[in-house]
Amino acid sequence: MCTGCGACAFHQPEQIRMHDVVDAGLRPVVQDTHAGRRASIEAMAVCPGHSLTHDPSRFPAGTIDSLRPGWGPILELWEGHARDQEIRWAASSGGAASALALACMERLGFAGTLHIRAREDAPERNETVLSTRRDELLAATGSRYAPASPCDRLDLVETASAPCVFIGKPCDVAAADKARAQHPALDDRLGLTIAIFCAGTPSTGGTHKLIQRLGLREGERLESVRYRGLGWPGLARVTVRGDGTSRELTASYADSWHLLQAHRQWRCYVCADHTGEFADIAVGDPWYREIAPGEPGSSLVLVRTARGKQIFDAAVAAGYLEVKRAAPEILERSQPQLLKLRGGLVGRILTSRALGAATPRYRGLPLWPFFRSELDLREKARSFYGTAKRVFTKRLLVRRPVASEGEG
Ligand SMILES: Cc1cc2nc3c(=O)[nH]c(=O)nc-3n(C[C@H](O)[C@H](O)[C@H](O)COP(=O)(O)OP(=O)(O)OC[C@H]3O[C@@H](n4cnc5c(N)ncnc54)[C@H](O)[C@@H]3O)c2cc1C
Ligand code: SF4
Ligand code: SF4
Numbered sequence: 001m002c003t004g005c006g007a008c009a010f011h012q013p014e015q016i017r018m019h020d021v022v023d024a025g026l027r028p029v030v031q032d033t034h035a036g037r038r039a040s041i042e043a044m045a046v047c048p049g050h051s052l053t054h055d056p057s058r059f060p061a062g063t064i065d066s067l068r069p070g071w072g073p074i075l076e077l078w079e080g081h082a083r084d085q086e087i088r089w090a091a092s093s094g095g096a097a098s099a100l101a102l103a104c105m106e107r108l109g110f111a112g113t114l115h116i117r118a119r120e121d122a123p124e125r126n127e128t129v130l131s132t133r134r135d136e137l138l139a140a141t142g143s144r145y146a147p148a149s150p151c152d153r154l155d156l157v158e159t160a161s162a163p164c165v166f167i168g169k170p171c172d173v174a175a176a177d178k179a180r181a182q183h184p185a186l187d188d189r190l191g192l193t194i195a196i197f198c199a200g201t202p203s204t205g206g207t208h209k210l211i212q213r214l215g216l217r218e219g220e221r222l223e224s225v226r227y228r229g230l231g232w233p234g235l236a237r238v239t240v241r242g243d244g245t246s247r248e249l250t251a252s253y254a255d256s257w258h259l260l261q262a263h264r265q266w267r268c269y270v271c272a273d274h275t276g277e278f279a280d281i282a283v284g285d286p287w288y289r290e291i292a293p294g295e296p297g298s299s300l301v302l303v304r305t306a307r308g309k310q311i312f313d314a315a316v317a318a319g320y321l322e323v324k325r326a327a328p329e330i331l332e333r334s335q336p337q338l339l340k341l342r343g344g345l346v347g348r349i350l351t352s353r354a355l356g357a358a359t360p361r362y363r364g365l366p367l368w369p370f371f372r373s374e375l376d377l378r379e380k381a382r383s384f385y386g387t388a389k390r391v392f393t394k395r396l397l398v399r400r401p402v403a404s405e406g407e408g
Contacts (some may be wrong), residue, residue, distance in 0.1 A: 001049035002027055003267050004201065005168070006128070006149025007175035008043035011182065015039035018149045019309055019402055020125060023205040025265040027402045028087035045182055046151075048174040049267060054277060054364030060306045064328050069366045070339050071331060072277025073384030076303040078312075079286050079330070080323025081296065084134075088297050092143040092229050096283045096299035096321060097194050101165045102137055104317035110191055115140055116148040123225045124207045128153040130164065142229030145202050145260045151175045154186055163191025169198040170276040171267075177278045186274040192311050195276020197259070197284030198336065199268070206263025210256055216250035227260075228253050232297035233285070266394055270348050272365045274338055275331075286326070288333035300326065300334055339390050340379070343370030347383025355388065357396040 004026035009016045013038045019029045028043075031037045044050065054072065063073040079221035081094030084102070088095040104110035112132040119127045126148040131137050150168040154176065157164040166176050174196040180187040189353065218224075220242035228234040236256035251259075276282030286300040301323065303309045315321055332339065345367050349359045373404045375383065391397065 001267055001360055002047075002169035002265075003049050003169075003175075003271075004147050004149055004265065005048060005155070005172045005175040006152030007046040007048070007179050009149070009152040010154040010179060011043045011046045012039035013155070016043060018152050019057045020147055020204055021400075021402055022208070022265070023263075024400070025201060025203050026149045029402050037068055046175060046179040048178060049360065050358075051363070052174055052273060052278075052365060053362075056364060063304075067328050067331060069369060070342060071275055072273070072365070073304050074328075075303050075309055076312075076330075077303070077326040077328060077331060078301040078323040079298060079326045080301065080321050083300050083319055087141060089231065090138055090141040090229050091297055091299075092141065092196070092234075093232065093283065093285045094297040094299035095141065096301050097167055097196060098137045098141050099320045100192070100194060100281060100311065100315050101131075101167065101306065102134055103318055103320035104163075104165050104192055104311060105132065105137075106134075106319075107318045108191075108311065109162055109316060111160040111164050111166040111189075112156075113137060113167060114150060114153060114157050115165075116144065116150050118225060123222050124211065125204060128156075130156040130160070140236070140366040142226055143196065144291060145227045145257070146204055146207050146225075147265075148172075148203055151179065154179055154183075156166050157189045158186040160189050163189055165192045166190055167193060167194045167196065169201070170195045170278070170282075171198075171271070174273065174278040186314070191209040192281070192307065193279045195279035195282040197275050197282065198271075199274060200264035200271070201268060202224060202260040202263040203265060206260045209263065210236065210251070210259050211249075212385075213259060214238055214251060216240055216249070218241060219243075227256065232291060232295060266396060269390075270345060270352070270360055272342060272345055272360070272362045272367065274341070275302065275335070277304070277365065280305045281311045281312060284335065286330065286334050288330050294302070300330070302331070305349050339370050340374045342367055343372070343374040344379065344383040346371040347380065348387045351384050351387035352391060352396065355391045355397070357391050 059073040082088040082099035101113040112130040116126045220240040223239040226237045233253040235250045282302040
């Protein structure tokens with residue numbers, strides 16, 4: 001049930017480290033000792049993989065009734081983009097995540113932003129960094145459809161001189177939320193959490209397949225890998241170097257995602273939170289309308305907590321974001337498949353459990369109402385028998401030791 005968030009490696013750094021299993025994702029390797037086994041049990045307290053619990057008594061007053069069951073607590077919806085044109089252009093959607101982080105760092109006294117970026121030595125893989133300057137934020141813009149463990153360096157937030165922003169996928173933010181309950185110093189320094197919407201993380205093997213499909217030649221090495229951005233949604237762009245010259249290989253967003261999504265880790269198939277329900281602010285794509293060719297980027301922004309609202313308002317007032325209020329219906333129109341997916345989890349989870357495969361436990365993230373309302377009879381049946389097939393084709397009952405998979 002690992003999502004690859006890295007929180008266990010932060011919680012037990014002496015005993016646990018993250019390791020990229022090429023055909024699965026980033027996974028924890030635990031020291032094979034008594035101390036290692038103890039650490040692994042203790043790390044369950046911060047792990048979002050096995051269970052997520054939403055406590056409505058923690059929701060702020062005024063969350064939108066019609067959205068709460070399917071999308072979690074939302075105070076306000078906005079559509080807009082970064083005022084900084086370079087960030088807007090480079091970013092995944094409209095650069096709202098980076099613009100909010102920049103406002104926190106330049107105007108609100110934050111020390112930095114913990115997030116991920118491409119590794120310089122291996123640009124098809126990711127690393128976690130604490131960015132403290134605009135150029136560092138800019139260099140990390142764009143969604144990376146590859147394993148990333150932003151929680152593995154929560155120690156950088158814990159020891160920072162002032163509050164920090166944390167940006168990650170919904171499971172990363174849920175892990176940071178669990179970790180702050182165990183680490184008072186982290187709780188004190190985690191000033192804002194921003195979740196990016198997420199349909200699933202493809203493995204590094206997916207990126208390898210994409211690069212091969214784009215036409216990497218023998219002897220060429222990777223200089224950079226981007227999955228989108230530099231326009232909206234932008235192209236997948238891979239720069240390769242061989243014989244002293246560089247060339248760029250590209251694929252459309254639709255073609256590259258079509259190939260990559262087939263390599264998503266299993267945990268994503270049983271994920272109930274694709275929109276960052278545990279975050280202060282969540283950002284995604286406003287796909288509710290056709291995007292004209294060359295249209296500059298735009299973000300859908302969900303303000304989820306009182307702290308999120310305070311910071312969002314301050315960032316807008318200081319001119320970091322240009323936004324207009326959005327109607328609640330826009331969320332479902334932007335992500336039309338998500339409620340169906342949530343309903344389908346009933347069949348996926350019950351079938352997996354019946355066949356002996358691991359499943360996550362969700363409390364306070366309702367599934368049954370969407371099973372009843374969003375799926376027709378055929379889809380309901382398919383969510384059961386489709387999963388039964390997958391339990392075997394995806395070898396979910398087979399234990400695969402991480403350490404034997406080669407260094408990442
Ligand atoms: C795996 C994945 C699946 C996605 N699925 C959806 C979807 O279903 N629907 C949808 O609307 N949008 C999806 N997105 C895109 C993303 O949610 C939006 O583009 C979001 O609006 C962020 O845009 P932005 O312009 O504000 O971000 P930017 O300003 O470009 O900043 C992006 C931030 O995200 C961080 N980041 C990038 N990749 C990752 C990663 N793999 N793990 C953790 N942090 C990362 C970067 O470090 C950076 O701080 C997905 C992104 C990823 C990485
Ligand atoms: S989901 Fe996160 S905390 Fe849980 S095992 Fe995986 S990396 Fe560790
Ligand atoms: S789909 Fe869910 S579990 Fe998978 S990476 Fe995204 S947020 Fe995490």
